[in-house]
């Protein structure tokens with residue numbers, strides 16, 4: 220070290236500086252290499268460790284999907300190549316959801332997307348979700364994006380000036396200046412091109428991040444548990460169709476449109492301001508005034524000819540959604556359609572939906588022709604003509620001034636040769652010309668941005684409609700808890716009302732679409748004044764004709780529908796098995812434990828042997844071997860037969876062992892012998908059954924029978940089924956009656972024969 224210092228001192232001061240700089244840099248680098256290992260090495264070892272992930276680990280990640288964190292967030296495990304990426308996801312806190320609900324009052328059905336204050340309020344409400352705070356990453360990207368957009372404009376002004384200088388030097392045959400200008404030109408090209416690619420990159424990042432924020436918020440809102448259950452109620456109570464289109468395509472289109480528009484709006488606006496400032500210096504006050512007159516005339520013309528792009532965009536998204544829903548329906552119901560050989564019919568339906576869509580898109584294209592023609596004419600030709608006129612002002616004035624100067628007494632500036640005057644005028648012309656061309660370009664882009672802004676208003680209305688409808692669904696009434704019994708007291712059961720916005724008459728003068736109150740259409744009750752008490756061990760069967768409201772009672776019991784009147788009390792452990800068996804995306808194991816996740820299963824300490832026992836009870840023990848093990852992932856909806864799916868539904872009951880299980884015709888496709896054994900098994904596990912069924916043979920497993928006569932009065936008749944012996948008696952009677960009913964045809968035939976004989980005798 221000392222030797223090094225001595226050698227440095229021996230160097231001349233001029234050559235010492237770069238050596239010192241080099242040494243300092245080396246020291247900084249060295250300190251980084253020495254200091255950083257703790258963090259860098261941790262990362263390196265982490266990635267090295269991640270690289271060693273075995274196929275079993277990947278399999279395990281696929282099965283687990285996510286890990287519950289102590290802070291309530293979840294860490295998603297995403298297998299990617301030979302690694303497992305971990306992504307932490309924090310759910311939107313319920314307090315944030317409820318506080319932002321105030322920003323989403325429902326729009327009236329007559330609302331049309333335009334550039335009004337209503338649009339700004341809708342946009343602001345959505346932006347508060349996309350940019351939750353000033354310090355969030357999205358805000359940072361936005362600031363960086365804005366910086367590069369402004370930098371590009373500043374660089375453009377520099378390029379315009381340099382352009383003028385190069386031509387001036389060329390005209391005045393200044394070789395040195397020309398070469399210098401050219402050198403600067405290449406230097407300026409480096410930040411200019413880098414700025415362009417950064418703008419594109421930041422615009423895409425911003426769009427993606429906004430989409431992620433909005434999708435996460437929408438998911439948290441849409442897939443909410445009780446008491447909101449918005450995913451279930453948004454159609455019936457919210458009256459919103461095709462939510463998939465809103466969540467998948469519309470959010471993406473909104474994010475894209477907004478981030479593109481930001482660039483398309485900020486850049487030409489700054490261009491316009493900076494270029495106008497630059498130009499006004501060479502144009503003088505009168506030229507600047509004329510420039511503004513030009514802007515005003517252009518804006519007025521284009522405003523007059525602009526069609527309602529917002530409304531057009533909104534309709535396009537809706538038709539797009541209808542077409543998408545049609546294609547989705549065919550995919551989902553493929554087998555049913557195939558049984559009917561309904562391909563041709565579905566083809567017609569889909570084609571009609573597609574034609575409606577493209578007819579609309581085509582009409583937009585046609586409308587655009589006239590608009591774009593006017594726009595091009597105004598921006599390219601009117602502005603250029605105005606530009607020539609404006610440029611000529613300083614040039615001509617310069618000339619007059621220089622002529623005037625020649626006539627007067629000699630001055631210092633008169634030493635300028637006529638060549639220099641021409642060179643200066645050329646420089647002025649080239650710079651102004653370039654600025655004007657850029658100005659025309661900025662004006663064109665601003666007009667495009669105006670059209671994009673109108674389209675954004677359509678997308679904003681779509682997204683706002685989704686969020687406001689989800690927010691407007693009120694919480695379902697909480698169900699009073701009871702420990703060991705289900706009680707219904709004077710309960711009226713009916714289809715829930717549709718929530719809709721009704722305009723406040725006092726606000727009719729108001730130009731905005733807000734100040735709405737919620738309205739609700741009331742449906743007549745299906746079942747009236749229902750009073751039952753069901754203790755554990757008392758099994759109830761609900762029967763009655765189709766459409767009388769049997770499942771409606773199950774919906775009220777589950778809390779899906781609010782009772783129109785009366786009180787419902789029940790313990791928490793009630794599981795409803797629906798009529799249509801639902802198979803979740805995942806492994807065979809996931810089917811049994813649904814709605815639990817694999818993580819919950821692993822935590823509960825329950826085993827695969829136990830699951831095998833459950834499958835044996837529902838006579839599906841062959842499934843793991845047949846399908847390739849518990850972790851096999853398939854489209855179970857298609858793989859399992861109707862009866863197998865229903866048995867799987869019962870397997871879930873045996874896995875969760877609730878106090879009460881509501882079985883809504885969930886064994887209708889199961890053979891009678893297996894059905895009986897499953898009922899006995901459920902009872903042996905201490906599960907109290909509420910069965911909705913039309914099969915009289917199931918009565919024997921119940922102690923009470925609720926019959927809905929369906930006579931239009933909405934009354935329900937509750938009868939005791941009796942003791943096991945009485946039930947056996949009823950069974951015997953049922954079998955007796957069923958066999959007698961089977962004989963009716965024979966008796967009928969015999970009666971006809973006898974009548975015929977009598978008739979012959981009469982003749």
Ligand SMILES: Nc1ncnc2c1ncn2[C@@H]1O[C@H](COP(=O)(O)OP(=O)(O)OP(=O)(O)O)[C@@H](O)[C@H]1O
Pocket residue numbers: 455714745764765766767768769770771772
């Ligand atoms: N989402 C809904 N929107 C409108 N009406 C509905 C809705 N769900 C049910 N209903 C109506 O409520 C009535 C009762 O339906 P529910 O499903 O309870 O019948 P059910 O007695 O279970 O009949 P089934 O034996 O055929 O299953 C029916 O007339 C049905 O049309």
